[in-house]
Amino acid sequence: MFDDFFIRALVAGIGIALVTGPLGCFVVWRRLSYFGDTLAHSALLGVTMAYSFDLNIALSVFLISSVIALILIQLQKKTNLPGDALLGLLAHSSLAVGLVVIGFLTFIRFDIMGLLFGDILAVNTNDILTIWSGGAIILIVLKLIWKPLFASTVNYELAEAEGLNPDRAKAIFTILMAAVIAISIKMVGLLLITGMLIIPAAMARNISDSPHKMVLFSVIGGLLSVILGLFSSLEFNTSSGPSIIVAALILFILSLLNIKQSIKLKN
Amino acid sequence: MNSQNILVKLNNAGFRQNGKWLVEGVSLNVEKGKIVTLIGPNGSGKSTTAKIALGIYKNIEGSVEKYTNKVGYVPQKISIDWTLPLRVNDFMVLTENIKDDDINDALSLTGVMHLKNKNLGNLSGGEFQRVLLARAISKKPELLVLDEPVQGVDYAGEIALYELIKKISDTLNCGILLISHDLHTVMTATDHVVCLNGHVCCSGSPIDVAKNNEYKTLFGEQASQILSVYEHKHDHEHSHEGEIKKN
Numbered sequence: 001m002f003d004d005f006f007i008r009a010l011v012a013g014i015g016i017a018l019v020t021g022p023l024g025c026f027v028v029w030r031r032l033s034y035f036g037d038t039l040a041h042s043a044l045l046g047v048t049m050a051y052s053f054d055l056n057i058a059l060s061v062f063l064i065s066s067v068i069a070l071i072l073i074q075l076q077k078k079t080n081l082p083g084d085a086l087l088g089l090l091a092h093s094s095l096a097v098g099l100v101v102i103g104f105l106t107f108i109r110f111d112i113m114g115l116l117f118g119d120i121l122a123v124n125t126n127d128i129l130t131i132w133s134g135g136a137i138i139l140i141v142l143k144l145i146w147k148p149l150f151a152s153t154v155n156y157e158l159a160e161a162e163g164l165n166p167d168r169a170k171a172i173f174t175i176l177m178a179a180v181i182a183i184s185i186k187m188v189g190l191l192l193i194t195g196m197l198i199i200p201a202a203m204a205r206n207i208s209d210s211p212h213k214m215v216l217f218s219v220i221g222g223l224l225s226v227i228l229g230l231f232s233s234l235e236f237n238t239s240s241g242p243s244i245i246v247a248a249l250i251l252f253i254l255s256l257l258n259i260k261q262s263i264k265l266k267n
Numbered sequence: 268m269n270s271q272n273i274l275v276k277l278n279n280a281g282f283r284q285n286g287k288w289l290v291e292g293v294s295l296n297v298e299k300g301k302i303v304t305l306i307g308p309n310g311s312g313k314s315t316t317a318k319i320a321l322g323i324y325k326n327i328e329g330s331v332e333k334y335t336n337k338v339g340y341v342p343q344k345i346s347i348d349w350t351l352p353l354r355v356n357d358f359m360v361l362t363e364n365i366k367d368d369d370i371n372d373a374l375s376l377t378g379v380m381h382l383k384n385k386n387l388g389n390l391s392g393g394e395f396q397r398v399l400l401a402r403a404i405s406k407k408p409e410l411l412v413l414d415e416p417v418q419g420v421d422y423a424g425e426i427a428l429y430e431l432i433k434k435i436s437d438t439l440n441c442g443i444l445l446i447s448h449d450l451h452t453v454m455t456a457t458d459h460v461v462c463l464n465g466h467v468c469c470s471g472s473p474i475d476v477a478k479n480n481e482y483k484t485l486f487g488e489q490a491s492q493i494l495s496v497y498e499h500k501h502d503h504e505h506s507h508e509g510e511i512k513k514n
Contacts, residue, residue, distance in 0.1 A: 029351050151361045154347060161321040161340040161412065162362040208352045209386060 006234060008128060009120045009187070013226035013244065015131040016184045016196065019138050021219030023180050024201035025211070026173065027194075029153050034084060035072075036194040038091040039181050042068040043190045044098030046182070047115055051108050052101070058130045058182045065178035068094055073174075118189030118241025120233060127186055134183040138176050145169045150211065189241040199248040200225060206255040221251050272298040274410045274442040275320050279329035282315050289315040291328065292466045295459075297410060297442040302433070304445045304453045306476075307463035308485060313446045314343050316463065317412050320444055335410050339403030341396075343414035343446070353387045355379070355398050365405050373405030374398075376431055378424065392419035400428065404435055411435070411443045425449070429456060450486070 027036055046061030053060075068090055075086050102110055114122055142149075145168075152159035152166030159166040181193050188196050204217035229244030236243075274297050281291030290312025297303050297320070305313045318324050319331055321340060347353065359370045374380040377397040382390060390398065400416050413432065417425045429449075433456045436443050447453055453460060454473040461470040462482050469479040476482050 029348070031348075031350070147362070154351060154353065154358070154361055155342070155345055157318070157321075157323050157342055158340055158345070159362060160323045161318075161342075162338050162406075163336045164362055205350065205352065210352055210354055210357050212357075214352055 005121055005123070006230070008123050008125070009230055009240060010227070012123045012128050012131050012187050013230055013240075014223060015128070015135050016180075016187055017200070017222030017226045018219060019135040019180050020184070020196045021200060021204075021222045022139065022142055022215045023176060024197035024222070025204065025215050025218050026149065026153065027177075027197045028201040028205060032177070033194055033198050034087050034091075036177060036181070036197050038072070038087045038094075039065040039068060039178055040185075040190045040193045041091040042094035042098075043181055043185050043193075044115060045094045045101065046098075047185070048098050048101040048105065051105060051110075056130075057186065058134065061185055062178050062182035064094075065181055066175055069174045069178055113239075114189070115185075116189050116191045117239050118185075118187050118192060118244075120187075120230070120240035122186050131183045131187070134179060138179050138183075141172060142176060145172050149173055187241070188244065192241045192245050195245040195248065196222065196225075199245065199252050203248070203252040203255045206252075221248065224251060272300075274299060274333070274335050275444070276332040276334075277316070277320060277329070278331070280316075280319050280331050281328040282319055282324050282326075283328065288465065290319075290463065290465060293319070293329075293461075293463070294467070295461050295470070297444050299409070299442050300436060300440045301458040302436050302443045302445055302456060303459045303461065304447055304457040305461050305463055306447065306450070306453055306486075307468075311463045312465055313463055314414055316461075317414050317444060317446060321412055333410075335408075337406065337409040339406050339408035339411045341399045341403045341411075341413045341416045343418070345399065347387060349388050355382050355385055355387060355390070358387055358398065359402050359405060361402065363406050369405050369407070373401040376404070377401040377428065393421060393424065396420050397424070397428070400431075404439075407439055407441075409439075409441050411441055413443060414446045415448065416445070417447075417449075432456070 027033055042065050043061045046064035047057055049055065049064060050057040050060035072086060072090055075081070076083060079086070102112070111119065111122075148159055148164035148166050148169035151164050152169060156166055180197070181190075184193055184196065200221035201214070201218045203221045204214045208214035208217055225244050225248035229247035230240060232238065232247065233240045233243035276296050277293050280293045282289050293312075293316050295303060305316055307313050315324070319327055320333075321338065322331065322333060355374070356370070359365060359373070370383075371380060374383055377400050379394055379397045379401060382394060382398065387395070387398070396417065396419050400413070403411060403413070416432065417428045420428060429452045432443065432445070435441065445457070454477065457473055459470065460473050460476040462468050462476055462479070462485065464485055468481040468485065469476055
């Protein structure tokens with residue numbers, strides 16, 4: 001049962017869950033789930049760029065997602081369109097452009113399903129290295145900007161008035177979002193990354209009364225989802241990304257049904 | 268005026284939003300140990316002036332010079348998103364890590380120590396206001412900006428909190444920029460009053476402002492009467508000490 005590829009997937013998945021847990025809390029708190037979706041969709045374009053120019057996939061996805069985030073900020077400033085319309089515009093057009101570019105790259109065989117939903121078999125040692133080193137950097141940076149980011153999430157003007165520079169924290173957080181998508185796209189797939197960010201955090205919200213507890217439960221929930229999801233994907237021969245998300249969903253439902261029970265489950 | 272004591276200085280400052288002036292031409296200083304109060308009708312630019320002083324608004328006319336970074340702010344409106352699980356205790360350390368003893372002291376001073384582990388969303392308006400004030404003072408700031416800090420607080424609490432604010436200004440020697448609708452408080456606890464109505468319509472000591480005709484037009488005869496009562500009390504402070512001390 002414990003094949004090499006499975007151990008690799010497990011190590012990679014655990015690395016991702018450790019990062020998406022805390023980041024996901026901010027996605028829920030700051031109502032950024034659709035923003036995460038948009039960045040994830042643009043990741044397809046990043047992947048095709050990586051193949052076209054022979055770049056590292058994570059690096060290419062990170063660059064494209066950051067560019068999309070910057071374009072979004074500019075469009076918000078320069079147009080009168082509401083934020084969700086702009087997000088939809090960018091999400092679907094970058095996904096479409098990505099797919100069109102794939103059509104031109106006839107010399108490469110793409111595993112589109114793997115890109116969309118993640119591929120357990122695709123995870124190699126290099127990916128694990130990317131996930132863990134990238135993840136460590138993301139967590140360190142998040143720790144550094146925690147105070148201003150959290151304070152401005154609660155109330156922007158308080159943070160600004162008391163000298164915390166919330167705008168800088170927000171910009172850095174946007175880059176962290178692009179980074180977490182970049183490191184986890186191979187594992188979870190671009191359609192499901194946002195699920196990994198949101199569902200464990202949403203589950204944690206149901207059973208937490210303080211921000212730190214929510215982060216802790218979100219990480220624990222993410223870890224459990226990865227472990228349960230990967231084992232069941234092996235057992236039932238289902239794809240890894242969706243299995244992880246389904247496991248996260250089950251944990252979320254448990255947190256709704258019986259709060260005490262789901263805390264026990266986690267301990 | 269000793270310039271070393273100045274914490275924040277507005278020079279002919281104004282702010283325009285969507286082509287409309289919210290406030291313009293405001294000049295004022297907040298100094299250590301002094302309370303400056305902004306009064307004026309609704310929409311006269313009081314909160315805007317406070318936000319200019321705090322540096323929340325960036326593209327302002329004129330200039331603002333801030334000489335301290337230790338700032339405590341009680342905003343007039345605060346909307347907290349309940350997607351966040353947040354207890355009073357978490358809220359107290361929002362912008363700065365504060366020792367637990369200092370948190371307890373501040374919460375006790377504003378009378379909400381018993382709420383320390385309560386969820387912020389379950390507090391009443393008045394309780395939340397007391398927590399906001401406690402958070403601002405627990406930082407031991409050099410500059411306190413209080414935008415209607417006692418709104419929604421019961422009458423007895425209101426008086427106690429204003430006494431507390433006055434005491435804080437003395438003990439911490441911090442400068443306070445206060446926005447208040449309560450003219451009684453303004454006239455008794457304030458060193459300097461700025462009366463706003465889109466611009467500074469008059470400013471000076473409480474009594475000076477009370478005598479000002481523009482002030483009378485803005486607030487009506489009733490307000491002038493309140494003030495003349497105070498003026499009277501001040502005149503007779505020595506002979507009726509007990510009664511006046513209550514203020």
